[in-house]
Amino acid sequence: MNISPFSNVTGLFQSHQTKPTITNTTTPYESQKKFASVLKESIEKVNEAQIQSDKMTEKLARGENVDLHSVMIASQKASISLQATMEIRNKVVEAYQEVMRMQV
Template structure:
C-alpha cells in the first residue's frame, strides 16, 4: 500500500501541532512563528496546484502520462485547497467571535 499521499498530508498538518508559545517567548516571536507556518502552508497548497496543472497540461498535449496520476494530483490539489479554506473560515469565525466579546 502506497502511503506517500498520507505522509504528505501528515507533513502539511504537522506545523499546526504546536504546544503553544513557550513561557519565555514574546508576542513578536509567536507572531513570527504563526506567520511562517501560514506562509509554508500556503506554499504547499500552491505547489500542489502547480503540480496538478503541469500534469493536466502533459495529458492535454498527449504526452505519455497515466490518467490516474493526473486525477490523483488533481484531487490532492482540490483537497488541500478545501482544507485550507476550511481552516481560514474557522479562523475568521474565531476572530469575529472575539470581536463580539465585551470587555
C-alpha cells in the first residue's frame, strides 16, 4: 500500500480562507434618516388605526349602518398597535438609560 504525502492540501485550503469583504455604502447620516423615516411611518400607521377606530365608533353611535364586529375589530387593532408602540418606546427608553449608566 502506497500512501502519498499531503503536500498539496495547504494550497486547497488557502483559497477557501479568504475573508469576505463588507462594504458599507450608507453613511451614518443616511442610516439615521432611514431609521427616522421607518419610525415616522410606523407611528403614522398607529395613528391611522386610531382614527379609523374613532370614525367607526362614531358611526355606530350615530346609528349608521356599521357592523358591530367591524367596529370591535378596528378598536382592538388600534388598541393593540398602541400598546405595542408604547412597549417599544418603554424598551427604547430603558435601553437609553442603561447606556447612560455605563461607566466609560
